[in-house]
Amino acid sequence: MKILCLSGPNLNMLGLREPGIYGASSLEDIHQSLQDQAAADGMSVDCRQSNHEGELVTWIQQARGNFDAIILNAGAYTHTSIALRDAISAAELPTIEVHLSNIHARETFRHTSMIASVCAGQIAGFGSHSYRLALEACKDLKA
Numbered sequence: 001m002k003i004l005c006l007s008g009p010n011l012n013m014l015g016l017r018e019p020g021i022y023g024a025s026s027l028e029d030i031h032q033s034l035q036d037q038a039a040a041d042g043m044s045v046d047c048r049q050s051n052h053e054g055e056l057v058t059w060i061q062q063a064r065g066n067f068d069a070i071i072l073n074a075g076a077y078t079h080t081s082i083a084l085r086d087a088i089s090a091a092e093l094p095t096i097e098v099h100l101s102n103i104h105a106r107e108t109f110r111h112t113s114m115i116a117s118v119c120a121g122q123i124a125g126f127g128s129h130s131y132r133l134a135l136e137a138c139k140d141l142k143a
């Protein structure tokens with residue numbers, strides 16, 4: 001099973017950025033941990049990050065036929081991006097929405113996800129473990 005893991009704007013700053021909210025792990029640490037977990041489970045995961053909405057849209061478009069599922073932390077674009085929502089919908093691949101923080105326990109503008117309704121499910125609030133839990137969810141999609 002081939003997984004595409006995408007992280008959106010400002011997630012390249014993890015470890016430095018508001019560690020009280022997002023934790024001490026860097027995105028590189030999270031990617032390494034995901035790759036180790038995927039290898040142990042006989043899966044592969046291609047991890048990418050972009051601060052640009054259009055680049056994320058392009059990667060989601062290109063995932064069709066090349067990956068079996070997408071793990072997506074869209075960062076702040078979660079709350080604003082109809083373009084990402086439409087890309088996920090068009091990709092016809094199971095997509096797991098991920099957040100390190102519990103977006104529902106934060107500012108009200110974070111309570112709305114533009115992408116949730118086109119995702120297979122949402123995992124939020126478990127820090128860096130949210131990504132690992134998303135990989136677990138992908139395993140179940142295979143069954």
Ligand code: DQA
Pocket residue numbers: 009010011073074075076077078098099100101102103110
């Ligand atoms: C986030 C939550 C978003 O509201 C925020 O804009 C982020 C990170 C999270 O992982 O908790 O950049 O997606």
